[in-house]
Amino acid sequence: MSRTPAPHGRTGRPPLTSRAQILATARRLIDEDGWEKLTIRRLATEVGVGATTLYHHIQSKDDLLLHLLNHHIGQIERPQPPSAPRDRIVTAATAMRDALTAWPWAADVLSADGFVGLLDESAMWMVEDVLAGAADHGCTPDQSVDVFRSIWYFTVGEVLVRARSARRESEGHPFAYRDDLDPSQVPHLAAIGTRWAALAARDIYPEGLATLVDALLTRADPREGRP
Amino acid sequence: MSRTPAPHGRTGRPPLTSRAQILATARRLIDEDGWEKLTIRRLATEVGVGATTLYHHIQSKDDLLLHLLNHHIGQIERPQPPSAPRDRIVTAATAMRDALTAWPWAADVLSADGFVGLLDESAMWMVEDVLAGAADHGCTPDQSVDVFRSIWYFTVGEVLVRARSARRESEGHPFAYRDDLDPSQVPHLAAIGTRWAALAARDIYPEGLATLVDALLTRADPREGRP
DNA sequence: TTAACTTTGCGAACATGTTCCGAAAGTAGC
């Protein structure tokens, strides 16, 4: 049978570059100039090939970013999971949030229920720890997924809002928090006025997450709610 | 004094179009072909002017979308606010979510803590109702803002995740929910396996929101937690 | 050696949002 696809030497034109080299160069460029400056053409030039050549090694720019993110997350040390289920969930969720906050563009790529389908196994412990914590608390598998999804929504929202706010600020058109609101129409909003900016600058993720997790667990298992 | 800016006849070349006409045409195009097909050049052609001319009437495409969103939200009827503070918050948040779900691109523009700074007064009741509900429950203004922000994160996250998942599916590359996960590494995840897809298709926003709101209010005012 | 096949490289081209700059078309003052 001549079905053997590639007996020993590989066929085709020998490659000038590789996915690994492309990813390494991309990481270097991001380190040097920030991810906003990473363009396909610049990356190709730096690698030393034509721009369109990259598309033989990656599927798209999103695909490239996804590979970079997987590499980045893979290097995060998995924290020792706390024994208390609730704390395990909080720890895992905080790790997800920190990973995304460091690479804000990641959320753009990842914000999909397919989190699970996009990352490779080195990042799965984040999902697993949440599911495990929920299960240990007494949740059914289905309830555990619901717990994860709610946490995921909250986390993605926080990261994206934070990233966009920061970008807006850095691009020179921050928000005009109005001091011209009509107190008779929107009294509470008017009372806060421009103080909103200062309030919105505070990081409320930890408290919000803790509140959400406790509530989700209490809801899933009422016995824990009122002894 | 010759300071009068424009006594009667306005100066300058007479405009061929107006922002109102541009917005109306944009709405029509979106209605007909969906917002993905709305490009600056197409819009300009449809209006009957050159593409760059649009930039004399709008600041950017994001600015255009923001105007469209304001118009859209302005047409949403403000529901009769329930008397119970908690229900008022839930109603307002659900209205926000529904408004964004109908126009998924909106979240891309809006996902910033500057929600408040970007919309006009016709949409402010959504924010106001949340703040009012929190205040009536006994929250301080600062706590009320925290309540709003947590709800906002959860809502933006849900809308964005849902929108992206749908887009991925419609573009032909849905998620490969893996059935090859290593049960010894990620037991709970492996146990769920491909069933994740079906679970992620369920709408859990209402329950998640209710849980979150109750928890946020309970946290802000412990007296309400355990009588 | 020759022919078929396979993989990679790359220039040209396209669609998109956006900026630049000069032309067009009106009014105001003389």
Added chain:
DNA sequence: GCTACTTTCGGAACATGTTCGCAAAGTTAA
């Protein structure tokens, strides 16, 4: 009528991600 001034118009051009088609460079089979 002529000269400023003001506002709008729009073609050219740019950067970006991406597709297409073909050339280049290797292996395998005859």
